Amino acid sequence: MRAATVSRFGGPEAVEITEVPVPAPGPEQVRIKVAAGALNPVDAAMRAGAFGGEGERIGLGWDVAGTVESAGSGVRWTAGDRVIGLCTGHRTPLGTHAEYVVLDADAIAAAPATLDDTHAAALPLxxxxxxxxxxxxxxxxxxxxxxxxxxxxxxxxxxxxxxxxxxxxxxxxxxxxxxxxxxxxxxxxxxxxxxxxxxxxxxxxxxxxxxxxxxxxxxxxxxxxxxxxxxxxxxxxxxxxxxLDVRADGAQLGELSQLADQGVLLARVSETFPLADAAAAHARLAEGGLRGRLVIAP
CATH class of the missing domain: 3.40.50.720 (NAD(P)-binding Rossmann-like Domain)
Structure with missing residues (x-):
């Protein structure tokens, strides 16, 4: 599968689309078929080396919206469930800007029913x-x-x-x-x-x-x-x-998802980019002046 990663630090040109194995969920984990993932300033910081990891291959993307594709043991989620989640960690080999991602089951929540995947992806982080x-x-x-x-x-x-x-x-x-x-x-x-x-x-x-x-x-x-x-x-x-050192919390995210359905939270999206153009999305983020998140879709 394809994923946005960096193996050297720098500007938007450092973002690479690489072929990586499809991840397998372990116990109490789910594999999500990614529909969309927001691009956040933390991704730019990771790309630029703010959190270290020179020489490692680091996956980009923290936010995800998509559907459960498979699940490990001890998980209440089933294939086809529409979810959102947060993939925390500054130097993980695979982030959410990919075709699939594996998350702990307690890091995800039901997606807001009133939002499409693009807007739902702007919510978690x-x-x-x-x-x-x-x-x-x-x-x-x-x-x-x-x-x-x-x-x-x-x-x-x-x-x-x-x-x-x-x-x-x-x-x-x-x-x-x-x-x-x-x-x-x-x-x-x-x-x-x-x-x-x-x-x-x-x-x-x-x-x-x-x-x-x-x-x-x-x-x-x-x-x-x-x-x-x-x-x-x-x-x-x-x-x-x-x-703040934000943490993944599926229960809290579920409450926030409900607040989005109630109109308390407004998910704002400025532009969308295909995964192949992830470097262009990073370049647009660097330009600034956005009112709403950039979203990357496989």
Whole structure:
């Protein structure tokens, strides 16, 4: 089968389409026939060598939407089930940008019934990241949350989920995104080129990696949650500082799938590319300016 991989680090030109064996599911695993897989910034970071592995062949792709093709023992999923899932790991030999992928059965969930595979594939990594970041922030209904980079994949879902949980949400993004974010649940909007009010929020989810600038906007004893481990600022003023290391969680993903069906979460897709053009998809990602995920389909 074909898969998008890298064996040397670099720009989009480093992405290769290689022939690899079809993976076999072990106990409590499923093999998924891939219909679509979103392209995320983490894939570009892997391609560029941010997580090491020089000389290894590394598979690309974390998000997947498709159908169960076969299953190992002890699995409740059956052939033909339509699912979504998350393949975590920075240096795995096979990712989801492939014709087939094997995942642990507890890493997948039923796909949203209201979404086609292309849009369903944009959900797992970004929605799980947003949900788990909110869990880490541990704010209560009525408290205030700032989301930086709020128009991005993780940021927009953080706005939607925070609103759903009853938080008072302020979205920080480009001025052109104000209408979109207020319709998705932001109570207030701040243009990203304006200074942040000091100590104004009970917590911040800093998807824009503003660091100390975002930390200054958190009140004493509040919470700062970053999305890139090792990039978070040093704690101060009793603020709890942490960074998300997203994990696969099929049960939580199932809840998020239901929220997508209910209209709480909006899966956004900007463009689609065939697997053969995975390098072109990486080049488009590098150009920036996207409002929605790029999706690769075998």
């Amino acid at each position: 970004n929605a799980l990241s947003a949900a788990q970041a909110l869990d880490m922030a541990d704010l209560k209904a009525g408290q205030s949350l700032l989301v930086t980079g709020a128009a991005g994949g993780v940021g927009a879902h953080a706005v939607e989920l925070a609103h759903h949980r009853g938080l008072k949400v302020t979205a920080l993004a480009s001025a052109r995104d104000e209408e979109f974010l207020t319709t998705r649940g932001a109570d207030h909007f701040l243009p990203r080129d304006e200074p942040l009010p000091a100590g104004a929020f009970d917590g911040v989810i800093d998807t824009a990696l503003l660091g100390v600038t975002a930390l200054a906007a958190v009140s004493d004893g509040g919470a700062y949650i970053g999305v890139w481990p090792g990039q978070e600022p040093a704690p101060e003023r009793g603020i709890r500082v942490d960074a």
